[in-house]
Amino acid sequence: MTSLRLSRRVQRIQPSATLALTARAKALKAQGQDVVALTAGEPDFETPLHVRESAVAELKKGGVVGRYTPVAGLPDLLKAVANKFQRDNGLTYKPEQVLVSCGAKHSIFNAIGALVDDGDEVIVPAPYWVSYPEMIRFFGGTPVIVDTAATGFVLTADALRKAITPRTRVVIVNSPCNPTGAVWSGKDQQAIADVLKGTDIAVISDEIYEKLVYEGSHVAFAALSPDACSRTITVNGVAKAYAMTGWRIGYAAGPQAVLAAMNALQSHSTSNPTTVAQLATLTALAKDPEELPLWRKQYQTRRDNLVKALNAAPGLKCATPGGAFYVFPDCRAWLGKRHGDLLLKDDATLCEALLTKALVGGVPGSEFGAPGFLRFSYAASDAELAKAAERIQRFGRELQ
Numbered sequence: 470m471t472s473l474r475l476s477r478r479v480q481r482i483q484p485s486a487t488l489a490l491t492a493r494a495k496a497l498k499a500q501g502q503d504v505v506a507l508t509a510g511e512p513d514f515e516t517p518l519h520v521r522e523s524a525v526a527e528l529k530k531g532g533v534v535g536r537y538t539p540v541a542g543l544p545d546l547l548k549a550v551a552n553k554f555q556r557d558n559g560l561t562y563k564p565e566q567v568l569v570s571c572g573a574k575h576s577i578f579n580a581i582g583a584l585v586d587d588g589d590e591v592i593v594p595a596p597y598w599v600s601y602p603e604m605i606r607f608f609g610g611t612p613v614i615v616d617t618a619a620t621g622f623v624l625t626a627d628a629l630r631k632a633i634t635p636r637t638r639v640v641i642v643n644s645p646c647n648p649t650g651a652v653w654s655g656k657d658q659q660a661i662a663d664v665l666k667g668t669d670i671a672v673i674s675d676e677i678y679e680k681l682v683y684e685g686s687h688v689a690f691a692a693l694s695p696d697a698c699s700r701t702i703t704v705n706g707v708a709k710a711y712a713m714t715g716w717r718i719g720y721a722a723g724p725q726a727v728l729a730a731m732n733a734l735q736s737h738s739t740s741n742p743t744t745v746a747q748l749a750t751l752t753a754l755a756k757d758p759e760e761l762p763l764w765r766k767q768y769q770t771r772r773d774n775l776v777k778a779l780n781a782a783p784g785l786k787c788a789t790p791g792g793a794f795y796v797f798p799d800c801r802a803w804l805g806k807r808h809g810d811l812l813l814k815d816d817a818t819l820c821e822a823l824l825t826k827a828l829v830g831g832v833p834g835s836e837f838g839a840p841g842f843l844r845f846s847y848a849a850s851d852a853e854l855a856k857a858a859e860r861i862q863r864f865g866r867e868l869q
């Protein structure tokens with residue numbers, strides 16, 4: 470047997486922990502176990518009907534739907550994305566400054582690929598979305614992790630200033646945040662923009678949870694000032710706001726030279742995203758889904774119920790996040806305790822025990838650079854959330 474050598478580049482990265490845990494919870498469910506999986510970052514609502522119907526109509530019509538489009542996306546879609554940024558964020562982008570990709574994940578991959586060289590540093594506030602450090606490492610960069618747990622999960626000007634070195638190329642901003650649900654105010658973000666003024670440091674602002682804000686309002690980093698705009702690649706997509714995770718459409722906009730480089734990278738990997746998904750996105754982006762206010766209300770109620778239930782579990786401490794659909798309780802009081810014969814030595818062991826003993830799937834905070842925390846998604850039905858809450862509380866009472 471020939472043993473094939475893997476590239477050093479790919480050996481630097483780990484598979485996505487959240488996807489792996491979601492698969493594990495699903496596998497247990499498939500074996501007949503009554504698992505409540507709060508692992509995935511996926512809306513439990515249907516893609517709006519008019520969006521699905523528009524895709525069906527395009528498929529029936531044939532023509533464009535069966536063809537390649539320009540790498541960056543259909544010209545009408547680029548215009549629709551530019552309109553979205555103008556309408557929702559007050560940002561003026563020309564269609565040439567827009568790139569449509571296979572999910573926001575792909576947009577971020579392209580952006581990091583276009584900006585990061587071997588040895589470059591990228592500042593990543595922790596807790597962070599699992600893919601940022603892996604993508605940075607894949608492209609030869611070094612993630613510089615800045616812990617924000619002590620400052621309400623907000624990156625402060627002071628912490629940012631201390632993390633910057635001559636090698637810093639990019640700062641990642643993600644508000645509302647996965648995994649914490651934290652929403653950074655205009656003031657929080659302006660403090661970051663002020664530190665970056667006069668530098669050549671870029672910002673990748675991942676705004677995929679823009680529409681899921683329950684307290685305060687969303688602020689687009691690029692909209693802070695012309696200076697902020699000139700250094701920012703704004704990333705968004707339809708996955709979370711339109712319940713379209715499976716359609717795999719994300720988009721980015723920003724300085725034209727960076728977007729042209731991202732386009733070149735995409736031209737040699739996926740080319741255009743699937744045409745029917747682009748056409749459905751064109752329908753979606755015409756306006757916010759009618760269902761959105763209702764979804765937001767439901768998410769907010771679920772969040773409130775879950776936060777209350779987690780705080781009622783002895784030892785857990787859970788802040789009320791302002792956005793996204795995650796809660797991020799502090800479980801440090803549970804570490805070092807025993808559940809039956811199992812010692813909960815860290816958050817990973819705790820998650821394993823929660824899954825196998827209490828049949829609740831969550832993700833350990835250490836996967837997001839925040840050991841001692843857990844992430845639960847509340848993009849799940851009220852009944853499932855109530856069941857999970859009851860099981861977590863019972864698990865907590867059983868600890869010794």
Ligand SMILES: Cc1ncc(COP(=O)(O)O)c(C=O)c1O
Pocket residue numbers: 510571572573574575598643646647675677706707708714717718719
């Ligand atoms: C913070 C963050 N950014 C980007 C993405 C990727 O979104 P998409 O499904 O559009 O690739 C996710 C998905 O979970 C996310 O949580």
